[in-house]
Structure formats: structure tokens, C-alpha cells
Amino acid sequence: MYAAVKAKPQSIEVEHLGPAPMSGPHLVATYKPGREIYAQGDLNDKCYQVSTGAVRIYRLLSDGRRQVVSFHLPGEMFGFEAGSNHAFFAEAITETTLAVFGRRHMQERSRELLALALTGMARAQQHLLVIGRQCAVGRIAAFLVDLCERQGGCRQLRLPMSRQDIADYLGLTIETVSRVVTKLKARSVIALRDARTIDIVRLEALRSLCD
Amino acid sequence: MYAAVKAKPQSIEVEHLGPAPMSGPHLVATYKPGREIYAQGDLNDKCYQVSTGAVRIYRLLSDGRRQVVSFHLPGEMFGFEAGSNHAFFAEAITETTLAVFGRRHMQERSRELLALALTGMARAQQHLLVIGRQCAVGRIAAFLVDLCERQGGCRQLRLPMSRQDIADYLGLTIETVSRVVTKLKARSVIALRDARTIDIVRLEALRSLCD
DNA sequence: CGCCTCATTGAAAGACATCAAAATTTGTGG
DNA sequence: CCACAAATTTTGATGTCTTTCAATGAGGCG
Numbered sequence: 283m284y285a286a287v288k289a290k291p292q293s294i295e296v297e298h299l300g301p302a303p304m305s306g307p308h309l310v311a312t313y314k315p316g317r318e319i320y321a322q323g324d325l326n327d328k329c330y331q332v333s334t335g336a337v338r339i340y341r342l343l344s345d346g347r348r349q350v351v352s353f354h355l356p357g358e359m360f361g362f363e364a365g366s367n368h369a370f371f372a373e374a375i376t377e378t379t380l381a382v383f384g385r386r387h388m389q390e391r392s393r394e395l396l397a398l399a400l401t402g403m404a405r406a407q408q409h410l411l412v413i414g415r416q417c418a419v420g421r422i423a424a425f426l427v428d429l430c431e432r433q434g435g436c437r438q439l440r441l442p443m444s445r446q447d448i449a450d451y452l453g454l455t456i457e458t459v460s461r462v463v464t465k466l467k468a469r470s471v472i473a474l475r476d477a478r479t480i481d482i483v484r485l486e487a488l489r490s491l492c493d
Numbered sequence: 494m495y496a497a498v499k500a501k502p503q504s505i506e507v508e509h510l511g512p513a514p515m516s517g518p519h520l521v522a523t524y525k526p527g528r529e530i531y532a533q534g535d536l537n538d539k540c541y542q543v544s545t546g547a548v549r550i551y552r553l554l555s556d557g558r559r560q561v562v563s564f565h566l567p568g569e570m571f572g573f574e575a576g577s578n579h580a581f582f583a584e585a586i587t588e589t590t591l592a593v594f595g596r597r598h599m600q601e602r603s604r605e606l607l608a609l610a611l612t613g614m615a616r617a618q619q620h621l622l623v624i625g626r627q628c629a630v631g632r633i634a635a636f637l638v639d640l641c642e643r644q645g646g647c648r649q650l651r652l653p654m655s656r657q658d659i660a661d662y663l664g665l666t667i668e669t670v671s672r673v674v675t676k677l678k679a680r681s682v683i684a685l686r687d688a689r690t691i692d693i694v695r696l697e698a699l700r701s702l703c704d
Numbered sequence: 705c706g707c708c709t710c711a712t713t714g715a716a717a718g719a720c721a722t723c724a725a726a727a728t729t730t731g732t733g734g
Numbered sequence: 735c736c737a738c739a740a741a742t743t744t745t746g747a748t749g750t751c752t753t754t755c756a757a758t759g760a761g762g763c764g
Contacts, residue, residue: 454753667743668744
């Protein structure tokens with residue numbers, strides 16, 4: 283179900299471009315949808331910034347269940363973890379370009395990395411609150427509000443991820459995700475152009491469902 | 494239900510003692526059970542190491558639901574968060590003594606703090622996996638195994654926290670926690686001396702319930 | 705057009721929550 | 735040390751929400 287395409291990036295070039303990258307020299311890598319960026323157990327010696335596209339970070343249980351711990355959108359950093367080897371998988375969701383920073387860069391900028399690690403922890407803990415204490419509607423609402431805010435408050439969301447990705451992120455099944463989306467649509471809280479394009483019609487209603 | 498006792502520590506003294514504290518000078522503070530260490534919104538300018546006792550970190554939803562994001566046992570650090578103000582509450586669970594480190598200390602040791610932040614993120618993400626993808630039995634099992642490992646593998650656990658704390662940590666109700674514990678006892682995976690003292694009889698059985 | 709993947713919808717089952725009450729433990733004062 | 739009150743934990747009955755299983759529908763691409 284979750285077979286990752288084992289392969290290295292389609293292209294890697296040294297560049298200094300991309301939308302608002304972290305300063306300093308870095309590599310640019312591009313990945314096709316579903317391509318693995320790193321795997322559990324891989325050496326943890328780089329970090330990444332999304333230029334275009336989207337990335338999912340996840341872990342698998344032995345029976346195949348998957349928990350997506352985070353999505354990363356353009357401008358966001360990921361890849362830093364405790365320990366010398368990755369405990370998670372990272373995959374491109376859509377066609378994705380990344381700025382890649384090496385170990386040296388990270389050592390030189392441990393101050394920024396600290397801030398990133400702290401916000402990463404805060405994000406994970408906020409997510410814990412959603413998964414641990416919200417019903418299905420609350421989880422979806424929180425997810426949509428979060429996505430909206432991370433895209434600068436734009437009311438029209440283009441979802442890069444599938445229903446399965448969302449379900450695995452929120453600790454639900456795809457059927458429940460689908461049913462909740464349908465319900466929110468019926469209540470005119472959101473509107474769907476297609477399954478991956480959502481208009482937030484009543485943002486405040488959505489927010490009020492979050493707590 | 495979760496009324497915190499608003500008060501400052503019972504005592505604060507400058508000391509250099511306690512079990513394996515972080516190096517350097519620090520204050521020592523003691524707290525009675527239930528006492529608040531910091532509140533959501535408080536200035537975030539210190540970090541703490543548990544000397545004795547136990548601490549819970551949590552957030553509240555507007556309707557009173559609570560999510561405990563972490564417990565901290567002797568030797569463990571807590572209190573570092575993104576942002577200049579705390580997003581969580583910290584409370585002593587039992588009679589607790591803490592080593593308190595100030596801003597200066599943290600600035601001087603941002604390297605260690607980075608490692609702590611990264612492991613904090615890893616912990617939160619591991620916890621996400623448990624809450625998001627495990628049934629009630631798996632959550633309790635993971636909780637007990639984690640506690641066992643954090644206490645150096647000792648098979649006899651003295652739980653400092655109540656069933657309500659555990660429930661709010663695992664995203665369950667106290668009734669479910671109690672029923673699962675009863676079930677594990679019936680299967681001879683664990684044994685109870687009293688509600689707060691658990692012997693792990695079959696650790697491998699417990700582990701196998703985690704994934 | 706047909707096939708494949710992804711998404712939606714329906715019916716039934718299951719897991720956990722809720723409500724209620726009993727049992728056990730803890731703390732307090734005599 | 736015992737007695738009593740309060741808090742915590744356990745147990746039972748019932749209800750609700752989410753999952754599971756199954757089938758249908760929609761969209762993309764050869």
C-alpha cells in the first residue's frame with residue numbers, strides 16, 4: 283500500500299536560487315511524486331527546505347499501519363532529527379524541489395537549528411492535542427485551518443496530499459475523512475471544486491470546531 | 494477538575510547537589526503535589542531538571558479537556574519551548590525537587606539544548622504514533638514499556654501519576670485505562686500490588702502489544 | 705474507450721466513551 | 735488505632751462514533 287519508490291533524486295545541482303531559501307550555498311534536488319528523500323535508518327547528515335511541492339514525514343508499524351507526523355510545504359524546513367540515523371521516512375508527495383544543506387552548514391547554524399527544533403517540537407505537541415483530544419470533525423477542521431494559515435491565510439486550498447495521507451496524519455481512516463469532508467461541505471463550511479481543491483467558506487465556523 | 498494550585502515553589506535555594514544534574518550553578522526548587530511550575534503564557538526563560546518526583550506538561554482545551562504531552566522523571570530536562578512565552582502548563586505530580594537553570598545558562602549551552610530539543614521532538618513524534626495508530630491496549634503497553642525503559646529497565650514500576658493523568662496522556666478515559674490494566678492483569682502480563690505499583694511480569698508480551 | 709487509482713457512500717460491527725454505582729485507598733481527627 | 739469522609743479506582747450497562755467491509759462513482763491516462 284505504501285510502497286516507496288526507492289531511488290535517488292532525479293537531479294541534483296548546485297544552485298543559489300529558489301523561493302526565500304536559507305542563506306548560504308546549497309544543493310537543489312528534484313523528486314517525482316512518491317519518491318523517497320530519506321528512509322528510516324539512513325544517515326542523518328543533511329537538512330532540507332522545500333522550494334516547490336510538498337513532503338510527508340512518516341513512520342510505519344510492523345503491520346503496515348502508517349503515521350504521518352508532518353507535512354512540509356514550500357519555505358518549510360525538515361530533516362533534522364535526534365540521533366545519527368533517521369527514525370522516519372521522508373517522501374515527495376507531488377513533484378518537489380528541495381534545497382539541501384549539509385552537515386557543515388548545520389554546524390555553522392546551530393542557533394537557527396535550535397529554533398527549528400523547538401518549533402518542530404511545538405508542532406508535534408500541538409498535533410498531539412488534536413489527535414488525542416479531538417473528534418474526527420475537530421481533527422479535519424484543525425488540519426484545514428493549519429493548512430490555511432501556513433499558506434498565508436489563503437482561503438482556497440490546493441491539497442497536495444491524498445485522503446490516505448490526511449487519514450494517516452490525523453489518525454483516522456480515508457472513509458472517515460471523506461465523510462467529514464462531505465459533512466462540512468453540506469454545512470457550507472467549505473466548498474469543493476474537486477477532491478483536492480477546497481474553498482474555506484466560513485473560516486470562523488471551522489475554527490470553532492477546533493476547540 | 495484540573496484546578497492548579499497557583500503558587501510559587503515552597504522553597505528555592507542555591508545549591509550544587511541532586512542526582513546527576515546538568516553541570517554549572519543552578520537553583521533548587523521544591524514543589525508540593527499539584528503545584529504549578531509554570532503556566533501557559535508565562536515567560537519562557539528557564540529550564541528545569543527533575544531531581545526527585547515527577548512533572549506533567551499539558552494543555553487545556555476550552556471545554557476543559559486536557560492533553561498531557563509529557564511526563565518527566567528524575568534526571569530528565571523540561572521547560573524549553575519555542576517562543577518567549579510558554580504554550581503549556583507544567584505541574585509537579587508528587588512532591589518534587591527541581592534544578593532550575595536560567596537564561597544565561599541556556600545561552601551558554603545552546604548545543605546541549607539543541608540535542609534536548611531534538612529528542613523532545615522525537616519523543617513527541619513517537620507519542621503521535623502511539624496515540625494516532627494504536628488501540629487502547631497498545632497505548633497502555635507502550636506507556637508501560639516506555640516508563641520501564643526510562644527507569645533503567647526496572648520491572649517494578651511505581652507510578653507517580655493518576656489514572657486521569659495516564660488517560661489524558663494517552664487520549665483515553667480513566668475507565669478505559671482501568672479496564673485495560675485489569676485485562677493485562679488477567680492475562681498475567683502485569684501484576685498490581687496496588688493501583689500505583691505495577692510489576693511487569695512478561696515484558697516481551699507487553700512489547701509485542703506495542704506494534 | 706477502457707483501465708486504473710482515488711474518492712465517496714452505505715450497512716454492519718466493534719471499540720471506546722458516557723453515565724452510574726460500587727469498591728478501594730487515602731487522609732484526617734478523635 | 736480506629737472511624738469517617740473524600741478522593742481515586744474499578745466495574746457494569748448503555749450509547750455513540752469510528753472502523754471495517756463492500757460497492758459505487760469520478761477523474762486521469764494510455
